[in-house]
Amino acid sequence: MTKKCTKITRKTQKCTIISNKNIASDHFLLKIEAPFLAKNANPGQFVNVKVKDNVTDPLLRIPLGVHRVHSREIDLLYKVVGPGTELLSKRKKGEKLDVLGPLGNGFDLSSINDGRDKTAIIVAGGHGVAPLVALAEEMAGKKIKIEVFAGHSTKKHIVCVKEFKKLGAKVHIATDDGTQGHKGHVTGLLNKHIKSGDYDPGLATIYACGPRPMLSTLAKDVKRYKIPTQVSLDEYMACGIGACLGCAVRTRDGYKLICKDGPVFDAGEVEWGKVKG
Amino acid sequence: MGQGKGITQDMDLIIKIKNITFKNPIWVASGTFGCGEEFQDFVDLEKVGAIVTKTVTARAREGNPPPRIVETASGLLNSIGLENKGIDFFLKEQYPFLKKIKTRKVVSVSASSVKEFEKCIEKIYEKEDPDAVELNLSCPNVKHSGTKYNLLAQDAKATAKVVRAAKKKTKKLLIVKLTPNVTDIAGIAIAAEASGADAVALVNTYPGMAIDAEAMKPVLGNVVGGLSGPAIKPMALKAVRDVYKNVKIPVIGMGGIMTGIDVAEFMLAGARAVQLGTTNLVDPSSYERILGEFKAYLKRKKIKKAASLVGKLG
Numbered sequence: 137m138t139k140k141c142t143k144i145t146r147k148t149q150k151c152t153i154i155s156n157k158n159i160a161s162d163h164f165l166l167k168i169e170a171p172f173l174a175k176n177a178n179p180g181q182f183v184n185v186k187v188k189d190n191v192t193d194p195l196l197r198i199p200l201g202v203h204r205v206h207s208r209e210i211d212l213l214y215k216v217v218g219p220g221t222e223l224l225s226k227r228k229k230g231e232k233l234d235v236l237g238p239l240g241n242g243f244d245l246s247s248i249n250d251g252r253d254k255t256a257i258i259v260a261g262g263h264g265v266a267p268l269v270a271l272a273e274e275m276a277g278k279k280i281k282i283e284v285f286a287g288h289s290t291k292k293h294i295v296c297v298k299e300f301k302k303l304g305a306k307v308h309i310a311t312d313d314g315t316q317g318h319k320g321h322v323t324g325l326l327n328k329h330i331k332s333g334d335y336d337p338g339l340a341t342i343y344a345c346g347p348r349p350m351l352s353t354l355a356k357d358v359k360r361y362k363i364p365t366q367v368s369l370d371e372y373m374a375c376g377i378g379a380c381l382g383c384a385v386r387t388r389d390g391y392k393l394i395c396k397d398g399p400v401f402d403a404g405e406v407e408w409g410k411v412k413g
Numbered sequence: 414m415g416q417g418k419g420i421t422q423d424m425d426l427i428i429k430i431k432n433i434t435f436k437n438p439i440w441v442a443s444g445t446f447g448c449g450e451e452f453q454d455f456v457d458l459e460k461v462g463a464i465v466t467k468t469v470t471a472r473a474r475e476g477n478p479p480p481r482i483v484e485t486a487s488g489l490l491n492s493i494g495l496e497n498k499g500i501d502f503f504l505k506e507q508y509p510f511l512k513k514i515k516t517r518k519v520v521s522v523s524a525s526s527v528k529e530f531e532k533c534i535e536k537i538y539e540k541e542d543p544d545a546v547e548l549n550l551s552c553p554n555v556k557h558s559g560t561k562y563n564l565l566a567q568d569a570k571a572t573a574k575v576v577r578a579a580k581k582k583t584k585k586l587l588i589v590k591l592t593p594n595v596t597d598i599a600g601i602a603i604a605a606e607a608s609g610a611d612a613v614a615l616v617n618t619y620p621g622m623a624i625d626a627e628a629m630k631p632v633l634g635n636v637v638g639g640l641s642g643p644a645i646k647p648m649a650l651k652a653v654r655d656v657y658k659n660v661k662i663p664v665i666g667m668g669g670i671m672t673g674i675d676v677a678e679f680m681l682a683g684a685r686a687v688q689l690g691t692t693n694l695v696d697p698s699s700y701e702r703i704l705g706e707f708k709a710y711l712k713r714k715k716i717k718k719a720a721s722l723v724g725k726l727g
Binding site (some may be wrong): 144145146147148186192193194195196197234236371372373374375377378379380381382383384385386390391 | 691
C-alpha cells in the first residue's frame, strides 16, 4: 500500500507569478501565489524552483530560501548569478512557476519560545539575507530583541533594511568597500559588538546565512564566545528531497545532506575545515 | 503480484523478462529514486514498473567529498561515490518499506571483488526475496579490483567472472548494468550473456568533468564524475541499438529519458524496458507524467502491445 495516512508536507505546485521586480543591483524580489507554501513553510525552509517548464537547459531546479510569508503568497529573493537565475528574472507576472516545497528543516526557535533568550542576532551575508527576513517576521511577535548584522559588497547591493526595521530590529551594516556602515566584513563588525559585551552569551542565539567563508569565520569566532549559532548552508543541489545524495556537507557525524538534514545546521557540528572555502 | 493493472482498455503494457512479468516497461533507475520512500509523496509507487534501489555495498561507504553534483548543458554531472550505509542497514532499515509496495523490486549491488558480490547477494536472499539483482559493474565513481581497467564493465573477462559467480547465488533475475565508456559495448554485453545474465541494463553515466575557470579549479570535489540527462540520450540510444543487435537477452535502456516519447525511442532502439533517472531529480513527480505520455503515444500510434515496439525501427 502506498496510500498515506500522514499529511502531505511538501509537493510540486504551479504557482502564479504576482510580481518579479529588480529591487537592487542584480537582486530580484519574486512574489508568487502559493497558499500551500504560505500555510506550511517555516522560516529557514526552502523551495526548489524550475525556472522554466519543458526546457532541458537549465535542467535542474534552483533552491531558494523562503524570504517572506503572506496569507496566500510567498516572496522569494534571489540574485542573478547564472543562467538559471537569469532566466527566472525574465519570467513575467501572470505566468506559472513550478515550485517544489517546502523543503528541509528551518531554524530552531526553541530558545526564544521557551523564554530563555533575550536577544536574537541575525547575521546576513549578501543575498543570504533572503531566508532571514522570514525568520525575523516569525520572531517579531515574540518577546525578543532582534539585532541584524548585514554584510554586502557595496551600498548598491544592500537590501531588506526597511523590512528588518519595520519588524523592530536594530540593523548594523557592513560593506566591503565602506560605501555604507562599517568598512569590512560583517563578521568583524559582529565581533566588535560581542567583545564590547553587548550580548550575554547565555541569553542570545545567532542565526546566520551567507557565503561559506563568512559562515566559517563566524563559526570560529562564536566558538570562542560560546554563543549558540545556527547556520543555513548552500551547496549545488539536485533533487531537494534527499534522494540523490548530491548536496553533502561534512559534519562531525559524517556527511549530512543540506536538503534533508539542513539547510540549517548547528555551527559546531559542521566541519568547516573540510568544506569548500 | 499486482501485475493486472498492466492491461487497460485494449492496451497491454506488460513486458516479460525470462519468467517474470512487469506491469509496464517503465522503471526507475538506481541512485535516482532512493529506496522508494523519498518519492511516496510524489508518485503512486504501485504504478511503477520496477524500482531499482540505490546501489548497496557490503560495507558502508561515506561517498565522495562535495561538491558532488553540478549542472552542465542539458546534463547532470555527479560524483556521489556510492554513498550508502551497507547491506545490513539496507536490509534492516530500508528494504522493509519497499517490500510493502506492490511492484517489482530490483536491488542494485556493487562490490570491489567477486567475493564481496557473492556475499552481498547471499545476504539479500537469505533475508528477502527481491525480483532481481542489478549488478552495478559500472559506477564511474568507485575503483574496482580484479581488472586493469577502472571499471569491471570495461573488461569482458572480469564482467564474465562476476556474472558467473553472482548467477550461482540467485535463482531470480540477474541484470548486469553496463558502462558506455568502452570501445565495444556489445562485446561486454555478449560476455555478460554468455556468463548467465538474464538482461543487460545500459547506459550508466558517461565520464566527464566541469571546470570553474574563475577559480581555475575542477567543480567537483572528486574532480571527475558521471554525466547523465538529455545530453547523453543520442549516445545512449546508439549503445542500446548496438547491444540489441548482438545479444538475445533483453536490453533495459536508459540515458536522458524525460518524456514518454523518449521511452518509445529507447524501445524502438531495442529496449524491452527502460529506466528513468535524472528526470526524477528534476521533478520528483515525473514518473506518472511520463507513463501517461507513453500511453498517449501508444494510443495515437494505435499500438496495442507495448512489447511490440521493441526493436521495431523502420
